[in-house]
Amino acid sequence: MTAPSQDRLPHYVSEAPYDPAGTPPAAVPAHPQWWLVWQKLKRHRLAYASGIFLLLIYASLPFSEMIAPYGLEDRNADYLFAPPQRVHLFHEGEFIGPFVYGYKGIANLDLFKWDYVIDKKQVQPLRFFCSGASYNLWGVWAGRFHLVCPSATGTLYLFGTDRLGRDMLSRVIYGTRISLTIGLIGVSISFALALLIGGMAGYFGGWVDNLTLRLIEILRAMPELPLWMALSAALPVQWSPVAVYAGMTVILGLLDWPGLARAVRAKLVSLREEDFATAAVLMGAGPGRLIGRHLLPNFMSHLIASATLSIPAMILGETALSFLGLGLRPPVTSWGVLLNESQNIAAISFYPWIMLPMLPVILVVLAFNFFGDGLRDAADPYS
Amino acid sequence: MGRYFLNRTAMMIPTLIAISVLIFIVIQLPPGDYLSNQVAELQAQGEDASIEKIAFLRAEFGFDRPLIERYGLWLGVWPGEKGFSGLLQGNWGWSFEYNKPVSEVLGGSLMMTIVLNFAAVLTIYLIAFPIGIISAARQYSITDYGFTLLGYLGLAMPNFLLALILLYYSNQWFGLPIGGLMAPEFIDAPWSPAKMLSILTHLIIPVLVISASGAAAMIRRLRANLLDELQKPYVTTARAKGMAPLALLIKYPLRNALSPFIADIGDLLPQMVSGSVIVSVVLNLPTVGPILLQALRAQDHYLSGFILLFIAVLTVAGMALSDLLLALLDPRIRLTGRPVQ
Numbered sequence: 030m031t032a033p034s035q036d037r038l039p040h041y042v043s044e045a046p047y048d049p050a051g052t053p054p055a056a057v058p059a060h061p062q063w064w065l066v067w068q069k070l071k072r073h074r075l076a077y078a079s080g081i082f083l084l085l086i087y088a089s090l091p092f093s094e095m096i097a098p099y100g101l102e103d104r105n106a107d108y109l110f111a112p113p114q115r116v117h118l119f120h121e122g123e124f125i126g127p128f129v130y131g132y133k134g135i136a137n138l139d140l141f142k143w144d145y146v147i148d149k150k151q152v153q154p155l156r157f158f159c160s161g162a163s164y165n166l167w168g169v170w171a172g173r174f175h176l177v178c179p180s181a182t183g184t185l186y187l188f189g190t191d192r193l194g195r196d197m198l199s200r201v202i203y204g205t206r207i208s209l210t211i212g213l214i215g216v217s218i219s220f221a222l223a224l225l226i227g228g229m230a231g232y233f234g235g236w237v238d239n240l241t242l243r244l245i246e247i248l249r250a251m252p253e254l255p256l257w258m259a260l261s262a263a264l265p266v267q268w269s270p271v272a273v274y275a276g277m278t279v280i281l282g283l284l285d286w287p288g289l290a291r292a293v294r295a296k297l298v299s300l301r302e303e304d305f306a307t308a309a310v311l312m313g314a315g316p317g318r319l320i321g322r323h324l325l326p327n328f329m330s331h332l333i334a335s336a337t338l339s340i341p342a343m344i345l346g347e348t349a350l351s352f353l354g355l356g357l358r359p360p361v362t363s364w365g366v367l368l369n370e371s372q373n374i375a376a377i378s379f380y381p382w383i384m385l386p387m388l389p390v391i392l393v394v395l396a397f398n399f400f401g402d403g404l405r406d407a408a409d410p411y412s
Numbered sequence: 413m414g415r416y417f418l419n420r421t422a423m424m425i426p427t428l429i430a431i432s433v434l435i436f437i438v439i440q441l442p443p444g445d446y447l448s449n450q451v452a453e454l455q456a457q458g459e460d461a462s463i464e465k466i467a468f469l470r471a472e473f474g475f476d477r478p479l480i481e482r483y484g485l486w487l488g489v490w491p492g493e494k495g496f497s498g499l500l501q502g503n504w505g506w507s508f509e510y511n512k513p514v515s516e517v518l519g520g521s522l523m524m525t526i527v528l529n530f531a532a533v534l535t536i537y538l539i540a541f542p543i544g545i546i547s548a549a550r551q552y553s554i555t556d557y558g559f560t561l562l563g564y565l566g567l568a569m570p571n572f573l574l575a576l577i578l579l580y581y582s583n584q585w586f587g588l589p590i591g592g593l594m595a596p597e598f599i600d601a602p603w604s605p606a607k608m609l610s611i612l613t614h615l616i617i618p619v620l621v622i623s624a625s626g627a628a629a630m631i632r633r634l635r636a637n638l639l640d641e642l643q644k645p646y647v648t649t650a651r652a653k654g655m656a657p658l659a660l661l662i663k664y665p666l667r668n669a670l671s672p673f674i675a676d677i678g679d680l681l682p683q684m685v686s687g688s689v690i691v692s693v694v695l696n697l698p699t700v701g702p703i704l705l706q707a708l709r710a711q712d713h714y715l716s717g718f719i720l721l722f723i724a725v726l727t728v729a730g731m732a733l734s735d736l737l738l739a740l741l742d743p744r745i746r747l748t749g750r751p752v753q
Contacts, residue, residue, distance in 0.1 A: 254686035
C-alpha cells in the first residue's frame with residue numbers, strides 16, 4: 030500500500046539555521062478539492078465505468094438521428110411485430126462480415142398472430158457509415174447519414190418491430206433523448222428548490238426552520254407515485270407535446286426536493302456554528318454571501334452526489350407515468366411511452382421483444398446508482 | 413410509554429390535515445369538472461331529466477362555492493345542503509362515473525390494499541432478515557456477492573417492469589397464476605379453504621414484486637449495521653472468551669443492529685405503497701390502484717381524492733406504527749421521545 034510517487038512532494042530539508050522569529054514557510058500548494066475528488070472517483074472502478082457509460086449516452090443524445098438505423102416513425106407494413114434479427118458473421122462456414130438473414134412474415138390464422146420464417150439464402154450484409162432514411166438533424170439540417178443501415182434491399186430489426194412495423198431499436202434510441210433529459214431537468218428543478226428552501230430553513234432557523242421541517246415531513250409521508258399520477262392527470266389534454274414534456278419535468282421536480290432540502294438544512298445548521306462562519310459574519314458578509322461563498326462549497330460535492338442518486342427515481346417516475354398513459358403521449362417517444370404497448374398481456378406472450386425498452390431503463394438506472402454511490406464516497410476525499 | 417403513544421398519535425393529526433388540503437388542491441387542479449362535462453353532453457342530447465339530477469349533485473357538493481368552502485364540505489366541517497356531511501361524518505363523497513357513493517365503489521378493495529401492503533412488509537422482513545445476517549456474517553463470500561448483485565437489481569428494476577416480466581415468465585415456467593386475486597370460478601363462491609388457497613397463490617407474485625426494492629434496501633442497511641457492530645471490541649472479547657460464533661452473533665451484535673431495521677420500514681412505506689398502486693394496475697389486482705387510475709383519467713375527483721387520502725392515511729399510520737414499535741423495543745426513545753442518532 031504505497032502511495033504513487035507523483036502524489037508525494039520531494040523530501041526537502043532546509044540548509045538554513047532555524048530561526049524561530051523568521052517568517053513561516055509558505056503553505057504547501059495543495060491540490061484543489063475537485064482534483065482530489067476526481068482521483069478518488071477514478072479508483073472506484075465500477076463508478077468510473079458507469080460514469081463513462083452515462084457520459085457516452087448523454088453525448089450521443091444530439092445525434093440520435095444518425096445512430097438509429099431507421100427514422101422514428103418509419104413504418105414497414107410487411108414486417109408487423111417482426112422478431113429481433115440476429116447479427117451473424119459466418120455464412121455456411123465462410124466469413125463475410127456482419128450480416129442478417131432475411132425473413133418473411135406469415136399470418137397465423139389459428140392464433141391471429143404473425144409468424145416469421147428465416148430465409149437462410151437471403152444474406153443481407155450491414156452497411157456502415159451509409160446513407161439511409163432521411164431526417165432533419167435538430168430540425169434544421171436535412172441528412173441521410175447513418176452509422177449503420179440495413180442492406181439496400183433488406184431489413185435490420187435488431188430489437189424487432191412493433192405493431193405498426195416500426196423498428197424498436199430506433200425508437201428506443203430516440204426515446205433515450207426524452208427519458209434521459211427529463212430526469213436531468215427534473216433534478217435541476219428539485220436541486221434549485223432544495224438549495225433555496227433548505228438553505229433558508231438552515232440559515233434563518235426559528236419558525237422558518239420549523240415550518241420547513243414539517244412540510245418536508247408531510248411531503249415525505251405522501252407516496253410519490255399516486256401524487257405524480259394525480260398531477261400529471263391534471264395536465265390539460267389539449268396541451269402540445271412540448272408543453273406536456275415541460276409540465277412533466279416540473280411535476281417530477283416539484284415533489285422530489287424534500288430529501289435534498291433536508292440534507293442542505295442539516296449541513297447548514299451545523300456549519301453555521303463553525304468559527305469560519307462567525308468570522309465571515311463579523312467581516313460583514315450578508316446571508317447570500319455567507320451561504321453561497323463560505324458554507325455551500327463545503328458540502329456541494331455531497332449534494333451533487335445525492336442529486337445524482339435521485340436522477341434514476343425521476344427516470345423511473347417518468348417511465349411509470351407514461352407506462353400508465355398519464356405522462357407523455359405519442360408522438361413524443363420515451364421509454365415509458367414505448368413500454369406502454371407492453372401492457373397488453375397477449376402482446377407480451379406472442380411478441381416478448383416489445384418489452385425490450387426496459388433493457389436501457391435498467392442499465393441506465395443501475396449506472397446512475399453505481400456512479401452516485403462512487404461519487405458519494407469520493408465527495409469526502411480526506412476520509 | 414403512554415405519553416409517547418399519545419404524543420406520536422397526536423402528531424398525525426396536523427400531518428393528515430395538511431395532506432388533505434394538498435390532496436384537495438391537487439384533485440381540483442384539472443380545468444373543468446366531471447359534472448359540467450356531463451351537463452354539456454346531456455344538453456346536446458336533450459335529456460333534461462338527467463340534468464336535474466346533476467344540478468342536485470352540483471348543489472349538494474357546492475360546486476359553485478369558493479374553494480375553501482368546498483374543502484370544508486368535503487371534510488365535513490362546513491354545513492352543506494343537508495348539514496355537516498363529509499369525510500368526518502363517514503360520507504366519503506359521490507363517484508360521478510359509477511353514479512354510486514364512493515364507499516360502494518371501493519368496497520373490499522380498501523381491505524385488499526391493506527392486506528397486500530401488510531403482506532409486503534412481512535415479506536420484506538422475512539427476506540431481508542436472514543439474507544442481511546448471512547451477508548454480514550460471511551462478508552465477501554460468494555453468497556454475499558450474489559445477494560449484493562441481486563439487491564442492486566432489486567433496487568434498480570422498477571417494480572412495474574418486474575411485474576411485467578414475472579407476468580410473462582412465472583406463468584410459463586412455474587405455472588403460478590397471475591393477474592387478478594383469485595381463480596375466476598371462486599369469485600362469487602362462498603369462502604372455503606380452496607378459495608383461500610387460490611387467493612394465497614395469486615398473492616405470491618404481487619407481494620414479491622412490491623417488496624423487492626424494499627427488501628433490497630433493507631438487506632443493504634442490515635448488512636452495513638451488522639458489519640459495524642461486528643468490528644467492535646466487545647465482539648472480540650466475547651470471541652476470546654470462547655463464545656460460540658452463532659450464539660454470539662444473535663445475542664449481541666444482532667440486537668444492536670436491529671433498531672434501524674424497525675425504523676426503516678417507516679421510510680420505506682411511502683415507496684412501497686406507491687409500488688403497490690402501479691403493480692396492482694399491471695397485474696390487475698382488486699386494490700385501489702386500478703380504480704385510482706381510472707378515476708384520475710375520468711376526473712372523477714371525489715373518488716380519486718378519497719383514494720389518495722386513504723393511501724396517505726395508510727402510509728402515515730404505518731409510519732406511526734413503526735415508530736411506536738421502535739419505542740417499545742428501545743427504551744431510549746420512549747424516555748427521551750426521539751430516536752437515537
